Amino acid sequence: MIARLDRISLLAVPALVFLAAIYALPLMMLLAKSFQGPEGTGISAYIEFFSDPYNLNVLWRTIRVALLTTLLALLIAYPTAFAMARANGIWLTVFLVALVLPMSLGVVVKAFAWSILFRANGALNEFMQWIGLTSGPIRMMFTETALVVGAANVFLPFMVLPIYAVVRQLNASLPDAAASLGATPLFRFTHVTLPLTLPGVVAGAAFVFSLSISMYVIPSLIVGERQQTMSMLIARSFLYLRDETLGSTISAILLAIAVAVVLFSSWLAGRLGARQ
Numbered sequence: 112m113i114a115r116l117d118r119i120s121l122l123a124v125p126a127l128v129f130l131a132a133i134y135a136l137p138l139m140m141l142l143a144k145s146f147q148g149p150e151g152t153g154i155s156a157y158i159e160f161f162s163d164p165y166n167l168n169v170l171w172r173t174i175r176v177a178l179l180t181t182l183l184a185l186l187i188a189y190p191t192a193f194a195m196a197r198a199n200g201i202w203l204t205v206f207l208v209a210l211v212l213p214m215s216l217g218v219v220v221k222a223f224a225w226s227i228l229f230r231a232n233g234a235l236n237e238f239m240q241w242i243g244l245t246s247g248p249i250r251m252m253f254t255e256t257a258l259v260v261g262a263a264n265v266f267l268p269f270m271v272l273p274i275y276a277v278v279r280q281l282n283a284s285l286p287d288a289a290a291s292l293g294a295t296p297l298f299r300f301t302h303v304t305l306p307l308t309l310p311g312v313v314a315g316a317a318f319v320f321s322l323s324i325s326m327y328v329i330p331s332l333i334v335g336e337r338q339q340t341m342s343m344l345i346a347r348s349f350l351y352l353r354d355e356t357l358g359s360t361i362s363a364i365l366l367a368i369a370v371a372v373v374l375f376s377s378w379l380a381g382r383l384g385a386r387q
């Protein structure tokens with residue numbers, strides 16, 4: 112039996128070699144480049160990066176936007192996942208199509224659509240003026256709020272689907288059982304429903320945060336160069352400044368944040384699963 116499993120595991124060798132060649136090896140080269148400064152090998156590039164207030168401001172903005180995007184996506188995705196779990200027949204199909212179909216569009220198309228919507232003469236400004244909410248166009252483009260809304264829309268399916276997968280498996284009689292024991296709706300949610308759905312929430316939040324913190328196209332089209340993110344600094348370092356060391360350093364910092372989030376979410380999901 113063990114020998115058979117060993118032979119089956121050999122089927123994964125081509126995929127591992129392929130991933131090592133196109134992902135692991137270039138990544139190791141990128142990380143090695145970040146430790147190569149004008150004075151030789153060391154961490155001078157990292158010290159220089161964290162010593163610059165502008166870089167720290169960009170780093171904090173990137174983390175803040177990723178956190179706000181994750182929070183907004185969670186607020187929208189959580190009730191949506193429950194609605195999908197309780198839907199049947201044609202309504203479930205409608206939910207799934209509405210959720211999955213936008214994923215077939217490129218990120219550029221969706222980000223550009225939001226940039227058109229947020230313009231001074233865009234549909235949103237015209238609608239607000241038509242209903243009398245504003246007397247003139249308000250500035251939406253090139254703002255952090257627009258970036259968070261656009262990013263949350265693009266990454267929303269990655270939050271909905273993990274929560275939906277967990278909610279779909281819940282025993283619908285558990286809240287009713289708690290109600291029969293005198294539990295209030297708030298108590299049922301905080302002590303029954305929410306703890307049972309936390310693994311899906313953690314997985315979805317990890318997905319959305321990792322995607323949000325490394326996004327490049329969406330901030331480039333919605334906020335431009337006025338409010339740069341870490342990914343935009345990486346592109347500028349490689350494409351315009353021709354500073355490979357700086358670009359590699361920023362890439363390594365961004366990668367460390369993303370990996371830390373994934374590892375923490377995996378640990379937290381394991382703890383939550385063990386409790387259940």
